[in-house]
Amino acid sequence: MKRSRPHSPFGKPMLFLAWLSMLALLYLYFDDKLERQHNPNLNPMIQGQELVLQQNRQGHYLVVGTINGQEVTLMLDTGATTTSIPAHLGPALGLKAGYPFPVSTANGSITVYRTTVETLTIGPLTLYNLEASLNPGQEDDTVLLGMNALRHLELVQRGQTLTIRK
Known part of the structure; x- marks a missing residue:
């Protein structure tokens, strides 16, 4: 005859x-892994006054920077004439909507609002009094860093690495 042991009342809750x-x-591990695939530059390599970025899986360069001291995610966009900031981020970044003007985007024409960014920082690099636009059509939180900002920087791409210096 087989004896059964008494079951602990803690067995099922512990399991x-x-x-x-x-x-x-597992969630934390894969969430971090997916975030690093989207933005491999969460901790970019800084060498003196140079910033070294890696492409993400989609071929874009994303990096965390600041606008007027507030942290934002920046995507380098050589196809954008002007830096484009989602309009819903404007108040938190201390940006005021100026005069409206039409722009042509990949998604068609839209009216955006002129604004001025006092400081934009990417790693060791800072740009001052940068013209930008507040874009009500941008629903995500990614700022598109356009050529009006990038023209002040030297960009050197080799393979999937981009080195930026002032």
């Missing part, structure tokens, strides 16, 4: 907590 903990750790 549930173990599974929950494992799922939480």
Whole structure:
């Protein structure tokens, strides 16, 4: 005759907590991995006055920078004439909407609003009094860093690496 041991009242809750903990750790691991694929430059390499960026899986260069001291995600966009900031970020960045003007985008024509960024910083590089536009058509939080900013910087691309210096 086989004897059965008494079951602990903590067995099932502990097993549930173990599974929950494992799922939480897997979520954190893969969330970080996906974020690094989207933006591999969360901790960009800084060499003196140079910034070295890696392309993401889509071939874009993203980097965390600041506008007027507030952290933003910047995407370098050589196809954009002017730096374009999602309009919903304007108040948090201390930006005021100026006069409206039409622009042609990949998604068609849209009216944007002129603004001036006092300081824009990417790693060791800072640009001052940069003209930009507040774009009500941009729904995400990514700032498109256009040629009006990039023309002040030297860009050297080799393979999937971009070196930026002033």
